[in-house]
Amino acid sequence: MLGLGFHACLLRLSLPWRLSGLAAGFLVASWGTLTLTPWAQAHWRNKDPREFVLDEVAGYLLTALLLSPILPTAWIMLGGFLAFRVVDQIKVPPARQIDRKGTGGWAILLDDCVSAVHAALLVWFIYYLGVVR
Numbered sequence: 001m002l003g004l005g006f007h008a009c010l011l012r013l014s015l016p017w018r019l020s021g022l023a024a025g026f027l028v029a030s031w032g033t034l035t036l037t038p039w040a041q042a043h044w045r046n047k048d049p050r051e052f053v054l055d056e057v058a059g060y061l062l063t064a065l066l067l068s069p070i071l072p073t074a075w076i077m078l079g080g081f082l083a084f085r086v087v088d089q090i091k092v093p094p095a096r097q098i099d100r101k102g103t104g105g106w107a108i109l110l111d112d113c114v115s116a117v118h119a120a121l122l123v124w125f126i127y128y129l130g131v132v133r
Contacts, residue, residue, distance in 0.1 A: 006057075
């Protein structure tokens with residue numbers, strides 16, 4: 001939800017500035033994931049702690065960044081968020097392999113980035129098929 005809230009704050013900006021804001025947010029959330037993962041793993045004693053969600057924030061922001069130039073904002077915020085959450089839970093390959101075999105911050109971040117690309121493709125496909133408008 002943090003990524004969605006950040007995206008909502010950018011809506012008053014023109015598209016180029018919004019894209020810049022989404023990119024900056026993605027980079028900051030990615031950096032935070034890479035930097036704080038060792039602490040989160042030690043604190044929650046888990047390889048990929050559910051309580052640590054900066055990787056999901058980065059994933060949603062990447063989904064929104066990929067969709068912003070081509071789809072209406074409502075589609076991005078609702079469809080992109082829901083698709084990212086579902087695809088991230090399912091772990092469509094190669095995200096599943098990265099999640100299972102990878103270690104550290106890069107693996108935690110990369111599986112969400114792969115899920116973001118899958119989610120963006122899914123939302124784009126559904127939109128352009130005209131399944132829901």
